Amino acid sequence: MFLSTSSSFLLATILVALTLKQTNAQLSASFYATTCPNVSSIVINVIQQALQSDPRIGASLTRLHFHDCFVDGCDGSLLLDSTASIQSEKNAGPNTNSTRGFNVVDNIKTAVESSCPGVVSCADILALAAESSVSLAGGPSWNVLLGRRDSLTANQAGANTSIPSPFESLSNITAKFAAVGLNTNDLVALSGAHTFGRAQCRLFSNRLYNFSGTGNPDSTLSTSYLATLQQTCPQNGAGFNVANLDPTTPNGFDNNYYTNLQNNQGLLQSDQELFSTSGASTISIVNTFSGDQTAFFQAFVQSMINMGNISPLTGSNGEIRADCKKVNGS
Template sequence: MVLPSTLYHVVATLFLALTLSETSNAQLNATFYANSCPNVSTIVRNVIQQSLQSDSRIGASLIRLHFHDCFVNGCDASILLDNSGSIQSEKDAAPNNNSTRGFNVVDNIKTSVENACPGVVSCADILALAAESSVSLAGGPSWNVLLGRRDSLTANQGGANTSIPSPVEGLANITAKFSAVGLNTNDLVALSGAHTFGRAQCRTFINRLYNFSNTGSPDPTLNSSYLITLQQTCPQNGSGTTLSNLDPTTADGFDNNYFTNLQNNQGLLQSDQELFSTSGSATISIVNSFSSNQTAFFQSFVQSIINMGNISPLTGSNGEIRLDCKKVNGS
């Protein structure tokens, strides 16, 4: 039997924990720069709009930076740091090396923001704002981005190697990586829907085209005509860096066609197709729901990217506002 004093202690501890968790989330808010940099969203959007004129992929690349940042030590812009005496850059980790891109656009955004509001807006918040602009400019939903993150003083290359989901990983592993940062199955499916735009290199899916899991045959879940198309794009001894659209139907638009593609066995990456083709998985009904209802997908996507943006942000006096996103201040 729990004694009253012990019970009181348990309840008080629980209350304190809840209060602390609410406070940590409350530190990020949509009006954080209302006085100090009121036009920050417009500045970010304008730079991305300009970049899209010469690079139709840039929106997808920018949202991916936000994703790869948040999965390693939280959303702290650690992915943007270059190598230095004390820093092993996350850019050189396997999931990012010769794969993540758009750093120059982030630098352009930072320059424009610094010109308007010197020393005020973090690089971590720029990544969050860039993700929203990238989605809405491609025809997807828009949302009020929660702001107030600060930038890390270090990077975690080892964490990037182990924490970021891989395109050739099975669904169980990827689900575990999402769970490790507090994201659930619905978040996993919704955020995977960002593959409704952008490109992927042959090396990220060639494992499915010729010798899947050492069977000597292609991945049986690949639509046969889609397989032929992909084999023409990615011949067996061809370049691993050749690009293919993640969504063969509307390559640069943010819509729910990604989920219909999965139903038609036209998911490009193994990690995409497994959301629908893993027998008995809870992800199947979510894919079906998003495929039949774009509004449901958009609503879930917005909530999930806000959830992702809330992963362990540095706030208050932690970290710093980097003046150059590539390096810590004073280095």
């Protein structure tokens, strides 16, 4: 078929527009379809191996993705070690002596580099690791959107202020979610990741003995659950013992987290406040997810995709790190 001059011009204009759109495109599930088609299976295999000796690792890897995305976007900045010019986010308050799984990320990166050198970013590895971890624990699976590049620096100060704290009020946490474009439904859905994993006593022991200076435990804790937690976390203990975030199915990804909240068995203050804050819009969402696991899974997938879209570096921004712990050439 032959095209007129005007038609040829129109076609050329469309092609240029499409090229620009692709250049500025956000993320795509098929980003590595030709350059590293096996990347997902590589990630899964490494995590499966790690799970054999560490049942907590899936929750820990999911948390790394969360803590990375909330600081200047999903750019792998959390993975950088300190240097003369970089203050590592690993040493920020929400991360120090708390975030874990960096060795597994390094193992994934090594395996990916062996198959597809210089192609897959550390930021994308975090996103893929989170999806694999959730799926392997019995949760939903989804097509991870990919194409992120890695940051050239870290933001320790930002990590100290941007990552939601278990001690904060619901209104403060909601504001932190809103600051990165996530809404209340995202907040409740993503909090459901606390359906697996552990938390250190120091992150909730204030609820067990002297909550808000009252001299009494947090009244929103069930008395039986309180007694169990006090055994795990003695009043003058060091604070590094761990308790299951979900006392019912601690290693499985399900909707029991929300039923726990209804039963006053949310481990962290920030968990229980989703249900126990009077008049909060989060209460009805908790009730929905508690009664309908499919609804929770669908919402969780969408919210993980939403979170994964926070300010990614794409195109020529950033780099593809050869080693997730350091910028190239350092």
